Amino acid sequence: MTTKTPSKLEKILASGCLAVTSEVGPPRGGNPKHIEEKGRLIQHHVDAINITDNQTSVTRMCSLAACIRLKLMGLEPVLQMVTRDRNRIALQSDILGAASFDIHNILCLSGDHQSFGDCPTGQNVHDIDSMQLIQTVRRMRDEGKFLGGADIACPPRMFVGAAENPFADPFEIRVPRLAKKIAAGVEFIQTQCIYNLDKFELWVKQARERGLTEKVHILAGVTPLKSVGMARYMKNRVPGMDVPDDVIKRMAAVPKEKQPDEGITICVETIERLKSVEGVHGFHIMAIEWEEKVAEIVERAGLFPRPTVEI
Amino acid sequence: MIVADKKPIEEIIQQVESYHNVLILGCNECVTVCEAGGKKEVGILASALRMYFLNNGKDMRIDEVTLERQCDHEYLEEIRDRIDRYDAVVSLACGVGVQFMAETYLSKPIFPGVNTCFLGVTEKRGLWTERCQACGQCILANTAGICPVSRCAKRILNGPCGGSSKGKCEVNKDLDCAWQLIVDRLKALGRMDDYEKLFSIKDWSTDRAGGPRKVIREDVQI
Amino acid sequence: MPCTGKVDVQHILRAFEKGADGVYAVGCMEGDCHFNSGNFRARKRVEQARKLLNTVGVGGERVEMFNLSSAEGPRFAEYAREMDRRIRDIGPSPIKLAMKKAA
Structure with a gap:
């Protein structure tokens, strides 16, 4: 399988190996140590590390700068970019900035609404949407052109990803929506955290039936639960999250001090089960403020050691 | 109005x-x-x-x-x-x-x-809701008559986003998800195939982005 | 008035502007309006007027809404006495006093 970019993530996926990615949220301050430590913690257990872009609309160190920090350590960042905060000029400009540091992966997102964050009275931009951002990066990369039509002297070489939430409503358009993102040019998908495995498998099955899994690499998103409280919070408070009652019951059935272990075990079991699902090409492990557990999850799920690729 | x-x-x-x-x-x-x-x-x-x-x-x-x-x-x-x-x-x-x-x-x-x-409608006395942001280039023909520019909190042209839950917007549970409404209406019209048409990047120059706007109609000027 | 539904915030405010010390509207029992919702409308408008009267310093307690059936003469008198007592306790409207002063 040929690859279109120097992305390590793309190469691993192209080789047919299950890929493993994880993510790190930048700090609310200018100290780079936090990012570097988290990167160091997971570097041998994942193929690429997403850097979130002002997630939940809370102002943080910018995703691009944090990606550069990882890059300087020799790691493989995935630049998350939301369309909430930048117009098409800023987005294209940041893509070129990332390219200048050989950042080869991008994840195109619309972003949580600003009302969730620390600047609820701010404006949002939404000049283009996440699908149009996918189109933009592909145009910049494949045609070497800006949206305005001019040639780019040294086009970015980025492996283009997006998120999908198989659990958001309405369910019947979730597969058509994936098809739409593929038509826009997406090459890999990282999904929302999966707790409802049956629903996820149904989504992948429908995608498979339409031949979509041949056209895009789906990385199944998993997040270990730390406690039953977190499970309930995810179920009730996080929009578009599907946490079935039996997961909550299972967490609640163990004593509080054992709940983190149970959460890790559920996460490992989820990966084990989804590994054999045709069309799932890897895992995106979002251990929220729990990066130290990523290694354990990867090892217990039999995804270690990670493959090495020529860059 | x-x-x-x-x-x-x-x-x-x-x-x-x-x-x-x-x-x-x-x-x-x-x-x-x-x-x-x-x-x-x-x-x-x-x-x-x-x-x-x-x-x-x-x-x-x-x-x-x-x-x-x-x-x-x-x-x-x-x-x-x-x-x-x-x-x-x-x-x-x-x-x-x-x-x-x-x-x-x-x-x-x-x-x-x-x-x-x-710009909105009277849903009932004492309840007025938004319908239009006067973007200057109407896209309602392609969105089943429901406007994502004015009714989606992120004005997403290829929606819905991942925050759509049970027909409601992530911003507020009292707010309909515009894209749920669009999908519902596409279904009612028997036009679900249209959902997969990609909406290209919008020209916002006729919106406020282009500066104060003018409509000049020489045919009606005396 | 044919129905308390005809009462508007304007009518209540004008009465105070002209020097009234208190205003009360007496409508039919809730649920028994001949025009379905006239007395509910009146209640809302009395509440609006109360807010405004508070804001401009006249005092929202000077306006009230009562409900009774048309057969309840004694009750009407009771409400009238209640309102009369309340207004006497509060004293004259500051608007009336200000008008006198200005004149």
Whole structure:
């Protein structure tokens, strides 16, 4: 399988190996140590590390700068970019900035609404949407052109990803929506955290039936639960999250001090089960403020050691 | 119509308290329908202001006039002979009317008496909701007659986003997800295939992004 | 008035502007309006007027809404006495006093 970019993530996926990615949220301050430590913690257990872009609309160190920090350590960042905060000029400009540091992966997102964050009275931009951002990066990369039509002297070489939430409503358009993102040019998908495995498998099955899994690499998103409280919070408070009652019951059935272990075990079991699902090409492990557990999850799920690729 | 909401009376008091002869100027159009700035609201505001200033020992004359519209010269001219009796005007028209008054009567202080909110409909009495942001290039033909620009909190043209839950928007559970409405209507129209058509990047130059807009129709100019 | 549904905030405010010390509206029992919702409308408007009267310093307690059936003469008298007592306790409207002072 040929690859279109120097992305390590793309190469691993192209080789047919299950890929493993994880993510790190930048700090609310200018100290780079936090990012570097988290990167160091997971570097041998994942193929690429997403850097979130002002997630939940809370102002943080910018995703691009944090990606550069990882890059300087020799790691493989995935630049998350939301369309909430930048117009098409800023987005294209940041893509070129990332390219200048050989950042080869991008994840195109619309972003949580600003009302969730620390600047609820701010404006949002939404000049283009996440699908149009996918189109933009592909145009910049494949045609070497800006949206305005001019040639780019040294086009970015980025492996283009997006998120999908198989659990958001309405369910019947979730597969058509994936098809739409593929038509826009997406090459890999990282999904929302999966707790409802049956629903996820149904989504992948429908995608498979339409031949979509041949056209895009789906990385199944998993997040270990730390406690039953977190499970309930995810179920009730996080929009578009599907946490079935039996997961909550299972967490609640163990004593509080054992709940983190149970959460890790559920996460490992989820990966084990989804590994054999045709069309799932890897895992995106979002251990929220729990990066130290990523290694354990990867090892217990039999995804270690990670493959090495020529860059 | 243009939907507006009343400003708190305290704010209006602050605006006019340094004057002595104030005209409360209503508008018979949209703001009458949304019960924010019509003849009745003019009467209530004027009456409340008169009592406030009387009660505070301030000599204040407050008159009431409601014009057919404040967005056309002809109607604004109707008060030209009287305007000099007043040293300030509180316009209960939308922001359009307030500004046209200010342009027409250059040296007269004009204060807004309402907050202009959006272009919308009366869903029922006392409930007005947004339908249009006047982006200047209507896309409703392609979105089953439901506008994602005005009704999606992220104005997503290829929606819904991952925050759509049980038909509601992530921003507020009382808010319909525009894309759920679009999908529902595409289904009702038997046009679900249209959902997969990618919406190309929108030209926002006809929106506010392009600066103040103009419609010029030479065919109707005399 | 044919129905308290005809009462508007303006009517209530004008009465105070002209020097009234208190205003009360007496409508039919809730649920028994001949025009379905007239007395509910009146109640809302009385509440609006109360807010405004508070804001302009006249005092919202000077306005009230009562409900009774048309056969309840004694009750009407009772409400009238109640309102009369309340207004006498509060004293004359500041608007009336200010008008006198200005005159």
